[in-house]
Amino acid sequence: MDQIANPPPPTVSDALYQQALASHIHPTLLVHPQSDRIMFANQAAANLLGRSISDLKSTAMSSLHKGQVPSLVVFSQAALYHGFAWTRGLNLMHADGTEIRLEHEARALHWEGADYLIIILCDLDARHRRDVDAEADNYLREGIAEWRRAERFFREIERENQLILGAAGEGIYGVNSDGVTTFVNPAAERMLGWTAEELVGKEIHSIIHHSHVNGDPYHAEHCPIYNAFREGIVRRVDDEVFWRSDGKPIRVEYTSTPIRDHGLVIGAVIVFRDITERKIAEEKLHAALAEVDRLRERLELENAYLQEEILSTNNHHEIIGQSEAINSALKQIDLVAPTDANVLITGESGTGKELIARAIHQASHRRDRVLVRVNCAAIPHELFESEFFGHVRGAFTGAVRDRVGRFELADGGTLFLDEVGEIPLELQGKLLRVLQDQKFERIGEERTREVNVRLLAATNRDLKEEVRLGRFREDLYFRLNVFPIECRPLRERP
Known part of the structure; x- marks a missing residue:
């Protein structure tokens, strides 16, 4: 074919x-x-x-x-x-x-x-309209009931999410990768004073996070919130400030968590809380604890000094005797004790200079406060200033904590400087300043402290001769020798 x-x-x-x-x-x-x-x-x-x-x-x-x-x-x-x-x-x-x-x-x-x-x-x-129509066709092919069920499901999820955001006590807001606000919950509105309408769609950093608490500018490139979505890591900050709509700062702690979509960081959600009252309470508590520590340390030192003094008195609470020397000393004690005048007690070793100083303190209006005794002959030269005025931690090698000096410990009471002639010449000027102004600074500290101390001094040296030889300051000698009392030796008081 x-x-x-x-x-x-x-x-x-x-x-x-x-x-x-x-x-x-x-x-x-x-x-x-x-x-x-x-x-x-x-x-x-x-x-x-x-x-x-x-x-x-x-x-x-x-x-x-x-x-x-x-x-x-x-x-x-x-x-x-x-x-x-x-x-x-x-x-x-x-x-x-x-x-x-x-x-x-x-x-x-x-x-x-x-x-x-x-x-x-x-x-x-x-x-886009064709894509929507195609998606709708898919839903229609799968059944109208299934489509409506899915719609109700997603609508319910959205409603529950809105309820959660609205009920949360913490402030919550979101930003996209450009730092533009995407949502703000009611708690954030209440804390910041801004409405969601005023914040959504705007760059929020320049509105609530533009400055540090001291007023210095807070640049966006340094902001941990922005770094969360720039670097893709969670950022937690314990103490910063957000600025309210009325211009007042609130102290906050916050967590900035990046949001990812198919592996790409598209923004961040920030959860924050107002810690202003808590920080104020913490600062007050720290100040109170510091004051308690200071008072406790002072009481412990006072107690240690009192125990030491009790042991050193050997039960000699009074001066007993009828000699002319004893009677003359008692009259001088009665005369000077009610005043705040500085007293210089002179005499040989063993003549009872400390006993006279104790009697002056017990007869004065300061007797309810401590009598602090300092044996100047027993203090190394390099520790005189620390012993007198105290120091702060780290002021020098070995200063592992703050120390209260003898002047501060004797505040309101009496300071007895035994063997005052042993004080180094370079420290005598600082001692003179305290006697004149009743003010001093601890070593390593710029704060000036004020005290109210009555000074008694004793020496077995001839301070006039020490002044002539240039080993003792003349102005300090006159400041100490306001009321001199001589302790005569036992051979002159039979």
């Missing part, structure tokens, strides 16, 4: 190609980039742009991209170089002046020595 030959295909004319291109469903333009001319436009492009085909042919391509000419040039050059390019960064102007969101797809065409671009336009809004 003879085989039937297939008929040859019909001849396709250029007119048919042009008609096929003109009838293409996608908006299409043929552009000559060098002259910025639209050589051809199909009806779909004319409908999309609200213009006639003849209008488009007489329109420059750049006039459809007002304000985007540099981007259009880059796109065109990329298509000519690579042969193909696409972008969603170019929008076209409709005839009514509105901007149309588009995707441009361009292919290079070289014809008879000239370069052309075939540009196919895709309306992104129309594509």
